[in-house]
Amino acid sequence: MAHTAAKPARRADARHNAEKIVQAAVACLGRNAEASMNDIAREAGVGRMTLYGHFPSREALVEAALIRLLAQGDEVLEAVDLSGDPRDVLRALMESGWLLIAQAASVLQAAQAALPPNRVQELHAKPEQRVHDLIRRGQVDGVFRADIPADLMASVLHHILHGVAGDVATGRLDPTDAPRFVAQMALAVCAIPPTHAGLPAAQ
CATH class of the missing domain: 1.10.357.10 (Tetracycline Repressor, domain 2)
Structure with a gap:
């Protein structure tokens, strides 16, 4: 049961992180069209691995924004x-x-x-x-x-x-x-x- 309950929790965390990253991308790119992936990760409060886990390239994240x-x-x-x-x-x-x-x-x-x-x-x-x-x-x-x-x-x-x-x-x-x-x-x-x-x- 604990293992089953953990999966929805991880999925919810992943969705939450993805949402934070997109919001951060909108904010960062809205201030500076040349904002980097590092800038966006800092804005979102996530690590590079988490960022790239959701968006494998800057192009993909720019498109999402x-x-x-x-x-x-x-x-x-x-x-x-x-x-x-x-x-x-x-x-x-x-x-x-x-x-x-x-x-x-x-x-x-x-x-x-x-x-x-x-x-x-x-x-x-x-x-x-x-x-x-x-x-x-x-x-x-x-x-x-x-x-x-x-x-x-x-x-x-x-x-x-x-x-x-x-x-x-x-x-x-x-x-x-x-x-x-x-x-x-x-x-x-x-x-x-x-x-x-x-x-x-x-x-």
Whole structure:
């Protein structure tokens, strides 16, 4: 009985350690995109053997940290009501998305340096799909331009968010202005040019 009871206890300890390590990775990488495995182990209060037992490489741990932040961000974006006027929804998504990008900027920088570009893109697929679907609905409703494919516009908005985050990080832009700017730029990208009104949607 004692041996049987010890196994769930060890599994619980392992889960607890893994959770501490991921939280520590988010914190360390959030302060410094080049944080080392030793930095993260110290932050988590675990030894190197425990750290590497859960995450065999820095790349694996960086990916776990990014996945954690994206999951937390997705919870925030899920709360945005997508049923209203697409222009109002886009503004809300961009403003919320900006806050999430700002919080995750350093971790994303670490991920871009450590992971293959296609993997980072894969991890962003869900939030980008949400924006794509909204843009497509706006095109069908006749409130967004239809001469440019929705996936291309969604990609442009993604780059706007990250570009603004970079400008804030380097001090070129006041962070209090960022939410307004990203929303205005997103709406400008999707707005129907006067000369394009009535054109068929791009496929």
